[in-house]
């Protein structure tokens with residue numbers, strides 16, 4: 001039934017009286033995943049190969065590439081912290097924006113960039129552990145600049161539900177039965193009471209440490225952004241975030257390994273749909 005729906009939808013969208021294209025074909029996809037543990041099952045599943053010299057040699061970032069159906073998929077990860085020599089994964093907005101920028105500069109023919117990873121979910125928005133969310137918009141919750149002109153810049157809100165006339169979130173979420181919502185980004189895994197107020201104001205369904213920064217880099221290249229987030233912990237729940245996050249990281253990464261090929265199959269087959 002799902003196949004028939006996809007076939008009929010794509011047929012219906014690609015016919016008609018006008019010659020205006022109704023789908024944006026997708027051939028080249030970058031998947032930005034911050035942590036190695038989040039990316040590993042997917043890289044293995046697609047049997048992607050490490051690309052030497054993809055990033056400048058003084059960066060810690062890694063790239064893995066290979067075919068998936070008719071698409072070429074490049075997964076980028078943020079690598080390990082060599083600057084402070086802690087050896088942990090580079091997480092947060094700075095490595096995310098930089099790795100995304102460099103990858104888009106290297107691959108100018110990229111049709112869409114998917115930011116996939118784990119997130120905290122808000123119970124008040126219907127999020128449950130293991131849920132997959134497609135991101136309709138991004139905003140920061142920890143960039144407070146109380147000077148009037150700088151307030152909206154600090155929040156850095158971007159609508160990621162569409163790219164021009166093309167819907168990048170709703171159609172996909174509907175067909176794959178994923179949830180939809182805004183992702184609020186900050187540089188901390190935990191939160192303060194001040195963060196709480198800003199996350200509420202951002203109308204966030206999920207919370208992460210990269211999406212708004214990655215969407216910003218995509219804007220610089222006018223590349224469509226698609227956020228795909230799996231919930232490891234409940235932000236407005238009763239358990240300490242770090243405990244819940246670590247307990248669910250493996251299961252969430254495996255769930256990402258199931259969700260990502262489904263999303264790739266959809267966008268590489270149907271393209272990104274125009275309303």
Ligand code: ADE
Nearest residue numbers: 118119120189207208209
């Ligand atoms: N990634 C997974 N859970 C998160 C949370 N609660 N905040 C930020 N990033 C996360």
